[in-house]
Amino acid sequence: MSKIISIRNDFSEYPGLRHCSISENSGEEFYHKVLNKSFYEALISDEKLVIDLDSTAGYAPSFLDEAFGRLVYDFTKNIVENKIEIVSTEEPSWIKDITNLTYSEWETRRLESSSPKITQKHDDWYKVNDDGEYVLGQWAEANTN
Amino acid sequence: MCNQLIDVSDVISILSIVVNAFIAIWVVSEIQKNTSNRRILKDHFINEVKDIKDLYKDKFNQIMTNKSKPKDLLIWFKVMYIKIDDLLKCLNELYDVDLAYLEPYQRDLRYIVTENSDFIDAFSSNSEIQVSTVFMRDLMDFHQKNHKIFNKLIIQINNN
Numbered sequence: 001m002s003k004i005i006s007i008r009n010d011f012s013e014y015p016g017l018r019h020c021s022i023s024e025n026s027g028e029e030f031y032h033k034v035l036n037k038s039f040y041e042a043l044i045s046d047e048k049l050v051i052d053l054d055s056t057a058g059y060a061p062s063f064l065d066e067a068f069g070r071l072v073y074d075f076t077k078n079i080v081e082n083k084i085e086i087v088s089t090e091e092p093s094w095i096k097d098i099t100n101l102t103y104s105e106w107e108t109r110r111l112e113s114s115s116p117k118i119t120q121k122h123d124d125w126y127k128v129n130d131d132g133e134y135v136l137g138q139w140a141e142a143n144t145n
Numbered sequence: 146m147c148n149q150l151i152d153v154s155d156v157i158s159i160l161s162i163v164v165n166a167f168i169a170i171w172v173v174s175e176i177q178k179n180t181s182n183r184r185i186l187k188d189h190f191i192n193e194v195k196d197i198k199d200l201y202k203d204k205f206n207q208i209m210t211n212k213s214k215p216k217d218l219l220i221w222f223k224v225m226y227i228k229i230d231d232l233l234k235c236l237n238e239l240y241d242v243d244l245a246y247l248e249p250y251q252r253d254l255r256y257i258v259t260e261n262s263d264f265i266d267a268f269s270s271n272s273e274i275q276v277s278t279v280f281m282r283d284l285m286d287f288h289q290k291n292h293k294i295f296n297k298l299i300i301q302i303n304n305n
Binding site for chain 2: 014016017022023024057058059060061062090091093097
């Protein structure tokens with residue numbers, strides 16, 4: 001069983017850049033408003049989460065890197081790889097970039113505890129703790145500078 | 146009667162020479178036609194690659210003369226990706242060109258442009274990007290290092 005998220009239909013036809021501080025419809029916003037909770041729900045339902053990248057007006061690499069990178073940071077590369085399927089018939093090269101580059105780079109950041117930058121206050125979000133439990137909270141402070 | 150037999154065999158020989166000559170002419174004509182068709186097809190795809198190269202060159206010029214807008218550029222990058230993908234599928238089938246031949250070029254260019262602070266500053270308002278000296282230099286460096294891949298692709302098509 002899978003749950004499907006379309007970035008165009010569930011977030012925006014016009015994805016922005018990396019952070020909320022520099023653009024609307026940012027990767028940071030997509031992660032906090034859509035992706036984090038959807039991924040958590042897929043995990044507890046034992047479903048695969050399918051993310052459809054098609055039909056938007058195009059991506060900046062930073063949008064996708066921030067969104068999927070944050071997912072790895074909060075849930076680990078292993079969990080994300082097993083639970084997420086990214087689809088794109090229009091630009092399949094994004095799938096390679098995310099799975100070959102973003103996942104590895106952000107896993108390294110996670111292991112080094114190099115916190116991602118958060119540029120706006122968000123609602124509590126989910127992550128996996130060291131005991132393998134899914135927990136909800138504010139895991140980093142917003143830096144609005 | 147013997148003369149008649151000779152005449153018939155002569156006629157058969159002459160006929161077979163004529164038929165063989167026609168067959169030879171037809172075969173050569175077909176080969177020439179196929180060769181000509183292959184050349185026409187190559188020329189067509191070489192022109193397609195030149196068009197792509199020119200589109201990128203024009204876009205560089207547009208960016209460097211402060212005439213491009215960030216959100217329009219994102220759309221343009223996507224349209225170019227789809228256009229190139231269609232072309233490379235044909236080139237892969239006909240001339241064994243790598244399907245991902247231009248992916249590093251597209252990826253690196255998109256990264257250089259969208260991570261630049263001039264691009265980011267203009268993004269929310271989608272106003273014309275005011276290109277600084279640094280941005281211009283990065284673009285020119287990229288263009289200088291990478292524009293030859295189009296010529297290499299043309300050579301590969303031509304030599305196939």
